[in-house]
Amino acid sequence: MSTAYLDHAATTPIRAEVIAAMEPYLWHRFGNPSSSHQWGQDTSAALENARAKLASAIGASPSEIIFVRGGTESDNLGVIGGVRSLAFAFPNSKPRILVSAIEHSAVIEPAQWLENRGEAELRTIPVTPAGTIEGELNTANPSKLPCLVSFMWANNETGLLLPLSEVCEWGEPSNVVVHTDASQAVGKVPVNVSELGIDLLTATGHKLGGPRGCGVLYIRNGIQVEPLIFGGGQERSLRPGTEDVAGAVGLAEAVHLAVSDLDSASAHMEMMRDRLQARLLRNIPGLRINCGAAPRVPHVLSVGIPDIGDTGVFLTALDLEGVAASGGSACHSGANKGSHVITALYGPEDSLSTIRLSVGRDTTEDEVDSGAKAVTTVWSRLSALTAE
Amino acid sequence: MSRVLVAMSGGVDSSVAAAMLVEDGHEVVGVTMKTFCYSDIPAHGKTCCGLDGIMDAKRVASALGIPHYVFDVEEDFTRDVIDDFVSEYAHGRTPNPCVRCNSNTKFRDLLSRGKALGCDRIATGHYVRVSHSPNETILLRGLDEDKDQSYFLWGLPNEILPWLLFPLGKLTKDQVREQARQLDLSTADKPESQEICFVPTGDYRDLLRKKLGDVHPALEPGEIVRSTGEIVGHHSGFAGFTIGQRRGLGGGFSEPMFVLGIRPDTREVVVGTRDELFGTQVTVRELNWLTTPPQADAEVKVQLRYRAPAVTATVIDIQEDLTLSLGAAQPAITPGQSAVVFCEEQIIGGGRIV
Numbered sequence: 001m002s003t004a005y006l007d008h009a010a011t012t013p014i015r016a017e018v019i020a021a022m023e024p025y026l027w028h029r030f031g032n033p034s035s036s037h038q039w040g041q042d043t044s045a046a047l048e049n050a051r052a053k054l055a056s057a058i059g060a061s062p063s064e065i066i067f068v069r070g071g072t073e074s075d076n077l078g079v080i081g082g083v084r085s086l087a088f089a090f091p092n093s094k095p096r097i098l099v100s101a102i103e104h105s106a107v108i109e110p111a112q113w114l115e116n117r118g119e120a121e122l123r124t125i126p127v128t129p130a131g132t133i134e135g136e137l138n139t140a141n142p143s144k145l146p147c148l149v150s151f152m153w154a155n156n157e158t159g160l161l162l163p164l165s166e167v168c169e170w171g172e173p174s175n176v177v178v179h180t181d182a183s184q185a186v187g188k189v190p191v192n193v194s195e196l197g198i199d200l201l202t203a204t205g206h207k208l209g210g211p212r213g214c215g216v217l218y219i220r221n222g223i224q225v226e227p228l229i230f231g232g233g234q235e236r237s238l239r240p241g242t243e244d245v246a247g248a249v250g251l252a253e254a255v256h257l258a259v260s261d262l263d264s265a266s267a268h269m270e271m272m273r274d275r276l277q278a279r280l281l282r283n284i285p286g287l288r289i290n291c292g293a294a295p296r297v298p299h300v301l302s303v304g305i306p307d308i309g310d311t312g313v314f315l316t317a318l319d320l321e322g323v324a325a326s327g328g329s330a331c332h333s334g335a336n337k338g339s340h341v342i343t344a345l346y347g348p349e350d351s352l353s354t355i356r357l358s359v360g361r362d363t364t365e366d367e368v369d370s371g372a373k374a375v376t377t378v379w380s381r382l383s384a385l386t387a388e
Numbered sequence: 389m390s391r392v393l394v395a396m397s398g399g400v401d402s403s404v405a406a407a408m409l410v411e412d413g414h415e416v417v418g419v420t421m422k423t424f425c426y427s428d429i430p431a432h433g434k435t436c437c438g439l440d441g442i443m444d445a446k447r448v449a450s451a452l453g454i455p456h457y458v459f460d461v462e463e464d465f466t467r468d469v470i471d472d473f474v475s476e477y478a479h480g481r482t483p484n485p486c487v488r489c490n491s492n493t494k495f496r497d498l499l500s501r502g503k504a505l506g507c508d509r510i511a512t513g514h515y516v517r518v519s520h521s522p523n524e525t526i527l528l529r530g531l532d533e534d535k536d537q538s539y540f541l542w543g544l545p546n547e548i549l550p551w552l553l554f555p556l557g558k559l560t561k562d563q564v565r566e567q568a569r570q571l572d573l574s575t576a577d578k579p580e581s582q583e584i585c586f587v588p589t590g591d592y593r594d595l596l597r598k599k600l601g602d603v604h605p606a607l608e609p610g611e612i613v614r615s616t617g618e619i620v621g622h623h624s625g626f627a628g629f630t631i632g633q634r635r636g637l638g639g640g641f642s643e644p645m646f647v648l649g650i651r652p653d654t655r656e657v658v659v660g661t662r663d664e665l666f667g668t669q670v671t672v673r674e675l676n677w678l679t680t681p682p683q684a685d686a687e688v689k690v691q692l693r694y695r696a697p698a699v700t701a702t703v704i705d706i707q708e709d710l711t712l713s714l715g716a717a718q719p720a721i722t723p724g725q726s727a728v729v730f731c732e733e734q735i736i737g738g739g740r741i742v
Contacts, residue, residue, distance in 0.1 A: 313504045316457045320391075320417065320505055382504055 003322035004367040008360035009156060009184060009300050010326055015209035021253040025246035033243050043245045050252035057259040059192035060218050067248045068239045070215040071183045071204030075106035077217050078179040078200040081225035082148045083120050090146040095120045098140050098149045100127050101344035104181055107150050129345045131160050131294035137170045146175040153185035157341040157356055159300025160291040168197045177223060183207050187258025188266060188297045199223045210254025214247035265361045270298035272359040272368050277301050279372035284379050288352055299359050304352030307383035311353045314378060321374035325357045390508035391415040392553060395498055398444030401556060402513030403575045404564045408555040409511060410452050417505060418449040418456040423465040424586045447574050461497050468492040470586055474599045478606040480650035481724030482630040485584055491543025499548050509553045516541055517557030525549035527678055527735040532560040539694045542728045542738030543676045596627050610655030612637060623657050626650045632665060632720025666717035670741055672710040672727040677737035681706060689730040692718055698730050710739060
């Protein structure tokens, strides 16, 4: 059986160059960066070099880079820390949070939690499958309250690119902080924080050939974020704890590499994605390319498939055919609950079952063809059973 | 070689069943059914998926080198098993949720997903034998008399029978544990699960209170009466009783008292002596037959509760209901429990006692 890993948006393998860059810091260059002796100086330098490398790859200054443990932590720090900082700055009004309806749960859940605790008011802004916001932003905060806006750069389930420059231009700069989860965007499309004028940005290593559990929160100079955990003051007191030097080095190297060869890698991924899309459109009548008419990141293909019923069963059958895919996002495995993203885009009564196929920089034509074949095989079997 | 979907609860039985199928050269696909959400139980934390059984099954599947998936059947299970369980107690009967699950949820779901996954067979770790022939599939009692689980399987839909594999039917529990140890399965010495899977507190009345609300006739005080009508005590809710029960009736009787019946309309619990507990006739409803049903006047064996011996009975009437005359009087014939009809070792079918 030929196998095909078509779930690179869930995670993608670490690159050999990244492992090579990390290796010394997993082993003999072990000093604590906070130590003043030579061992500490060695790793402290590595950490700061990593910070500078990462910063330069996304158009930031080194002082704007906070290393954290992965994308979820970065989102939580950005949302909760950002809102609390607004609350300090504007003690007389409760901050508002505006999120798109298709945010990752690492943004929605902390935002919801803040609202439940009475710390903020949450507004969810609809987004269309064409990627438009349709003027909702302008009416979402008429009283001009201090406001944290969180709109993802690229949606993880559909690949949809949101009109972030529009979002960044919205509102009064003095009382609006804009955060974006760019986990699926960095290394796939050009991401430059200073050009865009974003305040907070989340990225994570394992989506772009870096190590798992290593993420970053970009905090534009002048923007305040309150810490969520407390300790020894590392990472400007925003992420205390002895630094993961190897992780930071690996993350920086991965971002640097991904950005350096972005054009060729993106072109390859787009070609593979389009090949897969064309085959599925040809084989499966009634197939819908989710957000197909909108700008998308090059590696994600989200398809609505008719007549197959439960997405979980479809994915299990696909796995038994040797093909890895996911149902929207991979974070809810086993639960098989409908995706809030697809519901937000296509309504609660959507009759199609959505699966996400995502390619990586090393995905081959053979893999794509096996994937297309397996999806078609399973679709045939399930739609025949549904018709019974 | 065929592709077999095996239900793995994380317990030793289904672990060994899966291992035996692997050993026999099948392409085995493991699956654990998530039947209800554990999020109400503080000890299990917020997530449903952190459940011990699922994790045990995953470990075993990994050791066996087979894929493992979790199927969420919560909605069906709640409707067909838990809601029925609650309703039966609310009506003064004693439900058998394992029968309901096997008849309505587990095997139906296994079959439909098995088909979707391109499987040729479905398997579980039940102690029961299955014999396939071109004309008919028959189910037989498990060889281990102590563990035989045929009592729970009379309600299987007929179209499922040809798909079934029961690898443990010819083994004893000791042999199964021994197999598990030899295979070094992490579940080898896991204790037997006794309680109802969706009543983790061990007291089903907690669930009834949650589902029915605190104010419900089944959970309100009532009288304990003799069959003569004489009031001999009070109880705190008839849902706490089952036929044949001795506990909870209070003292002061000259001889041991047992629950003979429950009258939900008047909330009375009827008690009497051990002699009064016996009956010689049973009527059964919601019948299901796994093979040709018996005819009137036929002599069959019938089992009236789990672990009770099957007794000889004669079919008095068989139409919508089945009425049996028992060869010897039986104690505590309990509405809601299953009456399972056998011909020697073969399960013929069964129904719910009314």
